[in-house]
Amino acid sequence: MDLELIIKFLPGLYTIFHFFSLIAAVHAGLTVRTSQGAVAWAVSLVAFPPLALPLYLVFGRNKFNGYIEALREINTRNKNSLVKLLSPILKHKITLPETKLGYFDKLTRFPGSRNNSIELLIDGAETFNAIFNAIDKADKYILIEFFTVHNDETGNRLKHHLITKAEAGVKIFFLYDEFGSRKLSSQYIVEMRRAGINIRPFWTTQGIRNRFQLNFRNHRKIVVVDGWVAFIGGHNIADEYLGLPPASGHWRDTHVRIKGPAVQSIQLAFTEDWYWSAQNKPDIELVSEPARTGNMDAIVLPSGPASRLEVSSLMFVQLINMAKKRLWIASPYFVPNQAVSAALQLAALRGVKIRIMLPLKPDHLLVYLASYSYLYQMSLPNIRFFRYEYGFMHQKVILVDDDLALVGTANIDNRSFYLNFEIGILVHNTLFARDVEKMLEDDFLNCRESGIKDYENKSWFFKLGVRLSHLFAPIL
Template identity: 50%
Template sequence: MPHQELFAAVLAGALLIFHIVGFLLVIHALMHVRTSQGTIAWIVSLLAAPWLAVPMYYFTGKSRFSGYVRARRGEDAALRKVADDMHRRLRHYEIKPDDAFGRAAEFLGGLPFTRGNELTLLIDGEETFEAMFEAIASAEKYLLVNFFIVKNDRVGQRFQQALIDRAKAGVKVYFLYDEIGSNKLSRSYLKEMEAAGIFHASFGSNRHWVSRVQLNFRNHRKIVVVDGKEAFIGGINVGDEYLGRDQRFGAWRDTHLKLKGPSVQAIQLVFLEDWNWAADEVPDLDWSGQAESADQMAAVIPTGPADPVDSWQLVVAEMANTARERLWIASPYFVPDDGVMTALQTAAIRGVDVRILIPEKPDHLLVWLSAFTYFEPAIACGIKLFRYTRGFLHQKVVLSDQLACVGTANLDNRSFRLNFEISALSPDPAFADEVAHMLELDFSQSREVKVEEFTERSFGFRLACRAARLMAPVQ
């Protein structure tokens, strides 16, 4: 057979295989993809261009983190024992919420509301890193560290040295990073940590090689726990841009949270689940905990693709459904799904002061373009949209009446369904007032969005925005 005929036969056979596999994956998409929009997009792609869509589906098409789910459901005996022990210890501090949202949040997060906490709001990078490095330097027993992004720049090197110093002092240091978010982190950076005795692991989609290249699931959490007594969560990763040193973004607006008290035990358990998945071990930690004199009520809400439902999506929707006076949300991305958008619209129609604060500058073009398509239906129902003009806005904060939430989750599909996130909720009046004051200042440094910013743009721009929105299920 001539070479040309052989090549044509091989090509035809390969295309046939792709079409067969594409058809089989259509069935898988129908059964497992969480949104109708995502399902339709995958079906059209798998049938029309299977040679392109089949590899993409393998990399990004899964919507469940099955191995992590099995560990959470108790098949890992060591992890289950630790979790049961923590819940037993927290009963002394547990407070059963008497409102609908509190009960829903406790159910979705799987962790209780506790009294005896102390919450400290940290505004922007300088304040956050100062508090974080001070806490790291005080560690005597162990440090639990998990970041989505760690860079080998000035802040990253200071961070590395801070961990190395504690490791050399005899403190056990467990360093977890996301392999996608920290894909540029050099091997030499990690080797220096290893030499100092630091335990490190990357959070991938699966420990098994057959699905190691799944890209859609990411550990977006930012966690530091010091000796089981003090913890940090929020929007700030480890990099110079979070101190406003990036020329592209300039000033960087972000919010972090320091916690003390029983809520630290809950954050510690979330880290332990992630570490067990990545490193296949359960370190021995201090679970004693103690109440703080501030006696603030708080709950930790971990969410992600290991949950049986879209927990963060339901948390946001329930906040909107139960809000009576105000619902203020600050997020770098505004790409709500239909359920959340409906909840926001109905809240505004009821007379709730619904405000969404997003950045003026984009960091990811597709999600920035997608947001424009929500301007018209949002503003028509009375939702007020604001663009932050004093730099890049990256904070993830929600204020619903007197309930404040600070964490790592955005107002987009990735946080609703694909990312592992962590947030802290508190109905403490003093903390809510502090968050309100912070957001009021942010709104004063913003401009209100007009619907004409989308409707009166060129046809090409509006078309690009609509096309970008189609990618929302995988952004």
């Protein structure tokens, strides 16, 4: 009887799916980022409604409209209070003719600034020791935001330091991405809250309109202590970022410690994320202090699906276009869009020496396979690929010529370009660039050069996986 009822209602259900799929197809035609993507979605929705409609609800959106509306609301209600947070930076602001950073303030609302001190933190031990030491010195507040937080030894060390400071009266605001931290136990969160720590998920799916908004991620890694120091980079809060357990192998990653006016921009990025999640601002007075010994020019570059422009993609294109002699890129994932691919090809043709460092060991198989499909496109005399052999390489670093370097959270892939909330800092300083150069030179010693022959010598089964993975490049 149940089977007969199902058969009886199938035509009606299909009609309903088909009706809403037609509406979705029109929506795709009006909103999807590229014409190819719009056509692909429209054809799929019309031809396979029961399959394509659920997929479109999850993967079809490329703008986080709820976030945009939340920021508009807080600025209207509080008379541009978020924008006012940038006021301490203005006296250190860099103007366009004075530095290469001036071009990048057009991409974001955040100005470049002078008088910063920025230091590289290489690998997990150095990074976590620096972060925990800064937390222990907190007097007023701590802002913390990570994509992944695990309830392991590293996560518990963080919890211990935070609870100690909370019990001493320091205000703590903690954001985590609910997808990246899906393994985080409820007990971990409860212990934090009992200590007075305001911890909450970023919560991309809050609100009726965003119920199926599962494809956006908050991939930022931010720590700010009392407005005088901030940390951003590639590390998350988990043992694997320390190479633990030993069987997992060495984990190569890079963070930076920032002091100076640029800290205020990072605080603003956090405050915007917090307002989306909690629908209120952190109840603290955000302050920013100039670095006592810093003389570095820098600009903080937040990006994400709430930006009017495709900030992350345009940022990479501009950096590539600015290179005159050298461009070194380290990224765990290499699935560039057409704009970034074309910019790399043009840079190679005008004589820029390009090195691209990728991991030899994959942690995401599809992305790893897809990266091989770009070897033919990038098979030009001045482009060299290297595979990092000593463990897993997760850093996101770019060096341009001898005076410009970027460290952050964004990968060279479409997810970072369009779907993730990311953050990085671009530094225009010869000494900092020299430190990045030395760090990457040491990394290249742990690499082997890769090229077309690596792909050609693979099995036909591997090559099939590469071609199939390339089809999914727009959502990787």
